[in-house]
Amino acid sequence: MAATTTGVGARVQRLEDKRFITGRGRYTDDIERPGQLHAYFLRSPHAHARIQAIDTEAARAAPGVAAVYTGRDIKKFVPTSDDLTEEDIGGLICGWMIHSKDGSPMKGSAHPALARDTVRYVGDHVAVVVAETLRQAQDAAELIAVSYDLLEPVTDTATAQHEGQAEVHQGIARNTVFEWELGDRAATDQAFARAAHVTRLTFTNNRLVPNPMEPRAAIGEYDPGEEQFTLHTTSQNPHVARLILSAFVGLAPEHKLRVIAPDVGGGFGSKIFVYAEEVVCLWAARRLKRPVRWASERTEAFLCDAHGRDHVTTAELATDRDGTILGLRVKTVANLGAYLSTFASSVPTYLYATLLSGQYAIPAIHAEVDAVYTNTAPVDAYRGAGRPEATFVVERLVEVCARELGMDPVAFRRKNFVTSFPHQTPVIMTYDAGDYDAAMVKALEMADIAGLPERKRRSAAAGKLRGVGYSAYIEACGIAPSQAVGSLGAGVGLWESAEVRVNPTGNIEVLTGSHSHGQGHETTFAQLVCERLGVPIDTVKIVHGDTDKVQFGMGTYGSRSGAVGMSALSKALDKIVAKGRKVAGHVLEASEGDIEFKDGRFQVAGTDKALGFADMALQAYIAHKFNGSELEPGLKEGAFWDPTNFTFPAGVHICEIEIDPETGTSRIDRWTAVDDFGRVINPMIVEGQVHGGIAQGIGQALLEGARYDPSGQLVTASFMDYTMPRAGDLPDFALGLTVTDCPSNPLGMKGCGEAGAIAAPPAVVNALTDALGHEHVTMPATPEVIWRAVRHRSLPMAAE
Amino acid sequence: MAAVAMTVNGKAVSGDVDPRTLLVQYLRDTLRLTGTHVACDTSQCGACVVHLGGEAIKSCTILAVQCQGADILTIEGLANGAELHPMQAAFREHHGLQCGFCTPGMIMTAVDMVRRLGHELDDHTIREELEGNLCRCTGYHNIVKSIAAGARAMAPGAGGEPLRVAAE
Numbered sequence: 032m033a034a035t036t037t038g039v040g041a042r043v044q045r046l047e048d049k050r051f052i053t054g055r056g057r058y059t060d061d062i063e064r065p066g067q068l069h070a071y072f073l074r075s076p077h078a079h080a081r082i083q084a085i086d087t088e089a090a091r092a093a094p095g096v097a098a099v100y101t102g103r104d105i106k107k108f109v110p111t112s113d114d115l116t117e118e119d120i121g122g123l124i125c126g127w128m129i130h131s132k133d134g135s136p137m138k139g140s141a142h143p144a145l146a147r148d149t150v151r152y153v154g155d156h157v158a159v160v161v162a163e164t165l166r167q168a169q170d171a172a173e174l175i176a177v178s179y180d181l182l183e184p185v186t187d188t189a190t191a192q193h194e195g196q197a198e199v200h201q202g203i204a205r206n207t208v209f210e211w212e213l214g215d216r217a218a219t220d221q222a223f224a225r226a227a228h229v230t231r232l233t234f235t236n237n238r239l240v241p242n243p244m245e246p247r248a249a250i251g252e253y254d255p256g257e258e259q260f261t262l263h264t265t266s267q268n269p270h271v272a273r274l275i276l277s278a279f280v281g282l283a284p285e286h287k288l289r290v291i292a293p294d295v296g297g298g299f300g301s302k303i304f305v306y307a308e309e310v311v312c313l314w315a316a317r318r319l320k321r322p323v324r325w326a327s328e329r330t331e332a333f334l335c336d337a338h339g340r341d342h343v344t345t346a347e348l349a350t351d352r353d354g355t356i357l358g359l360r361v362k363t364v365a366n367l368g369a370y371l372s373t374f375a376s377s378v379p380t381y382l383y384a385t386l387l388s389g390q391y392a393i394p395a396i397h398a399e400v401d402a403v404y405t406n407t408a409p410v411d412a413y414r415g416a417g418r419p420e421a422t423f424v425v426e427r428l429v430e431v432c433a434r435e436l437g438m439d440p441v442a443f444r445r446k447n448f449v450t451s452f453p454h455q456t457p458v459i460m461t462y463d464a465g466d467y468d469a470a471m472v473k474a475l476e477m478a479d480i481a482g483l484p485e486r487k488r489r490s491a492a493a494g495k496l497r498g499v500g501y502s503a504y505i506e507a508c509g510i511a512p513s514q515a516v517g518s519l520g521a522g523v524g525l526w527e528s529a530e531v532r533v534n535p536t537g538n539i540e541v542l543t544g545s546h547s548h549g550q551g552h553e554t555t556f557a558q559l560v561c562e563r564l565g566v567p568i569d570t571v572k573i574v575h576g577d578t579d580k581v582q583f584g585m586g587t588y589g590s591r592s593g594a595v596g597m598s599a600l601s602k603a604l605d606k607i608v609a610k611g612r613k614v615a616g617h618v619l620e621a622s623e624g625d626i627e628f629k630d631g632r633f634q635v636a637g638t639d640k641a642l643g644f645a646d647m648a649l650q651a652y653i654a655h656k657f658n659g660s661e662l663e664p665g666l667k668e669g670a671f672w673d674p675t676n677f678t679f680p681a682g683v684h685i686c687e688i689e690i691d692p693e694t695g696t697s698r699i700d701r702w703t704a705v706d707d708f709g710r711v712i713n714p715m716i717v718e719g720q721v722h723g724g725i726a727q728g729i730g731q732a733l734l735e736g737a738r739y740d741p742s743g744q745l746v747t748a749s750f751m752d753y754t755m756p757r758a759g760d761l762p763d764f765a766l767g768l769t770v771t772d773c774p775s776n777p778l779g780m781k782g783c784g785e786a787g788a789i790a791a792p793p794a795v796v797n798a799l800t801d802a803l804g805h806e807h808v809t810m811p812a813t814p815e816v817i818w819r820a821v822r823h824r825s826l827p828m829a830a831e
Numbered sequence: 832m833a834a835v836a837m838t839v840n841g842k843a844v845s846g847d848v849d850p851r852t853l854l855v856q857y858l859r860d861t862l863r864l865t866g867t868h869v870a871c872d873t874s875q876c877g878a879c880v881v882h883l884g885g886e887a888i889k890s891c892t893i894l895a896v897q898c899q900g901a902d903i904l905t906i907e908g909l910a911n912g913a914e915l916h917p918m919q920a921a922f923r924e925h926h927g928l929q930c931g932f933c934t935p936g937m938i939m940t941a942v943d944m945v946r947r948l949g950h951e952l953d954d955h956t957i958r959e960e961l962e963g964n965l966c967r968c969t970g971y972h973n974i975v976k977s978i979a980a981g982a983r984a985m986a987p988g989a990g991g992e993p994l995r996v997a998a999e
């Protein structure tokens with residue numbers, strides 16, 4: 032039946048596209064509520080200051096203003112009335128406990144939705160004005176007088192722990208959240224002691240602003256009759272938001288809070304987290320008994336959305352004389368900003384150091400990570416989250432090491448690739464399946480590396496410098512086995528749920544805890560249903576993003592929706608087929624064991640007696656042919672899937688770049704990506720994910736960098752100052768796949784959402800340094816950086 | 832308040848607006864045409880592109896009152912009833928969108944690109960012409976393919992091709 036053209040592996044056009052291409056998407060800020068009020072947040076203009084006084088009187092008297100609240104107002108409600116208690120509502124939390132190497136727990140800090148006495152970054156939330164119109168709220172906010180007592184700001188990652196720095200949080204010494212380590216220090220020291228060669232690099236992994244095109248937004252509502260709260264919000268994981276808002280912030284009991292994440296315009300991690308504005312809109316909606324809405328301006332998004340990356344790292348690779356890797360040593364300082372965002376602590380630890388073995392058999396690894404507070408926006412997961420940082424460490428080290436040893440970087444990699452599976456790394460992970468050499472071989476051919484010398488000659492003849500850079504990345508996706516992450520400090524399990532409801536007419540609703548904000552779940556999840564049940568794809572509807580509909584789910588991030596979310600769906604579909612067999616057995620008066628299910632039909636083996644899927648569904652509901660004691664009527668099955676391992680997508684990206692030494696401009700001439708994502712549901716959608724990831728990775732390498740000045744002002748707070756990749760900055764991408772099945776889930780899937788962002792930065796920098804002939808390039812490698820790097824080569828003494 | 836009257840998607844609309852109201856706010860908040868998006872505050876993302884008198888403009892960069900008497904076309908008015916505009920169909924066919932947030936602006940920009948530059952658009956031209964439109968999801972690769980295909984499908988006589996599919 033339809034499965035061949037709409038089933039697993041088919042390039043099915045997306046079912047969700049129609050509403051988006053006709054302007055009928057429904058994003059949070061498109062929703063209007065009767066009686067709604069508009070919230071506008073007054074934000075701190077200072078990076079670090081004590082609030083001496085806030086005078087809101089004039090603002091409260093301004094036209095259209097319903098209320099003005101500060102941190103002192105946001106108290107818990109008396110459960111049985113509209114009165115407030117004396118108790119502050121709970122603050123925002125970080126859901127992953129990290130322990131320092133001395134065994135002490137990480138140093139968390141209070142994170143109130145509205146600042147109580149101190150502001151800790153530019154953009155920190157000082158007060159909110161709620162008014163009839165947004166203009167009125169904005170105008171009134173200007174009438175709020177705040178007197179600040181300025182404190183010394185801390186903005187620099189590398190020096191945040193130094194003597195004499197101010198304390199971002201009073202009493203947290205050296206601004207240190209934790210000093211964590213992973214791996215075997217003694218074994219690594221021994222490896223380095225016997226090494227014939229050590230390559231040492233120091234670099235910064237530049238701070239990025241995720242910038243999904245849809246800015247965050249929230250609408251809080253309260254129904255006093257039902258004592259029911261509703262929050263529409265731009266979330267990648269509405270159930271997690273509900274859990275945190277209920278259990279930790281204490282705004283509403285979980286069963287009285289409905290969180291809806293409707294169409295969401297991209298997330299890339301930044302919409303995983305629970306933010307102050309969501310808390311305040313919900314609280315204010317209850318206080319005022321009217322809907323309260325807020326939408327972020329782009330500048331606010333730059334200031335307050337959680338940023339990504341921001342590491343300073345020293346890394347060393349030890350090899351023997353013939354280029355066999357013996358050990359890896361890494362010391363990283365990770366900037367977590369002013370407060371610990373929802374999953375901040377996991378990113379530079381278990382999502383980072385666990386991937387430091389790359390695709391290589393490395394006998395000994397030791398990583399130390401110090402996380403620091405600074406007076407900057409919170410830093411948390413951004414596409415790749417820890418894994419791009421790890422890949423940058425590994426792929427820069429192997430490239431430079433090969434060059435230092437006079438070896439071909441490809442040969443060096445191939446010599447050290449992990450070749451047998453399962454492979455236990457020294458940093459927790461057990462790689463389950465892969466064929467790293469196959470991806471390399473295919474990528475070399477697709478990139479026509481054989482023709483590179485000739486292309487380099489031609490570039491040189493034109494006065495240009497051409498270079499090629501490789502990145503053989505690995506990531507841990509399909510996040511994540513609950514037991515494993517629990518033992519590493521996660522406050523939640525990371526399974527996923529799915530429910531399949533078959534209606535009497537045979538059409539199907541799938542409820543998933545995954546959330547699509549561009550990934551195309553409404554299509555890919557339907558493709559799996561279509562494949563497994565043999566039903567037409569237009570009889571399948573995917574429901575997600577509403578806590579009143581979907582019972583629970585952990586959401587979408589960490590390339591988990593396919594490997595974890597669709598595995599849950601697969602399990603639920605198995606149950607539907609099993610029940611269908613029973614129903615068909617009763618109806619066809621055959622034993623259940625004799626019923627075969629194929630191509631959407633339940634058939635008595637060896638006969639032509641059969642029941643189509645829709646007929647079976649109808650029989651399940653009219654239930655005339657079986658009594659309820661032997662078989663329950665109805666057809667609805669649910670499943671929770673908890674993975675048994677991470678998945679390990681891996682591949683090779685090759686960047687070929689040309690530099691104009693006169694201007695410092697660079698142009699990526701070719702991009703080749705060969706990825707192993709395991710089984711693929713929809714190649715078209717997978718390619719789109721890879722394209723987008725590469726673009727963000729190239730953005731990090733060449734264009735993007737969030738910069739705070741020493742006073743803590745974000746000097747890159749708009750699209751004028753922060754360079755987003757535009758169409759003209761990017762090449763076409765040549766993509767290929769290799770396939771090794773993932774053994775840890777029923778679909779053999781590994782995940783594809785983050786690969787490009789993980790692979791790309793070192794590929795670009797390796798290409799640039801190949802072209803330049805030295806390693807002195809920092810990200811983002813803007814024309815100015817490259818121009819200086821070109822001069823560094825011609826005048827090495829001056830630049831050293 | 833200032834009086835304003837214009838034609839939007841072929842329909843006459845009029846009313847009083849705060850003179851500070853931007854066209855995009857008028858479209859979204861007053862007329863409830865929410866397909867036109869706002870993704871920046873510095874006129875740089877192109878999520879808000881609509882046509883004014885047939886030409887692409889950023890609706891965040893013009894006041895509603897400046898559009899007095901103008902003919903405005905938004906993404907909601909682009910399809911011919913149930914039949915998708917060829918550029919809309921091309922974006923779907925070539926997976927030129929993911930989250931969809933930049934998409935209305937991309938499509939309106941692309942249609943204007945074809946009007947100005949014709950039906951045979953090479954990749955380089957398309958990439959240069961997308962200077963004013965940001966997409967964070969697609970890496971532009973498939974947007975470029977979509978626009979090239981959509982441009983060809985918009986050529987007179989290109990009808991009946993697979994691109995001209997019904998919206999239902």
Ligand code: FES
Nearest residue numbers: 874875876877891
């Ligand atoms: S909203 Fe960004 S250009 Fe108009």
Ligand code: FES
Nearest residue numbers: 929933966967968
């Ligand atoms: S499709 Fe998401 S921003 Fe372009």
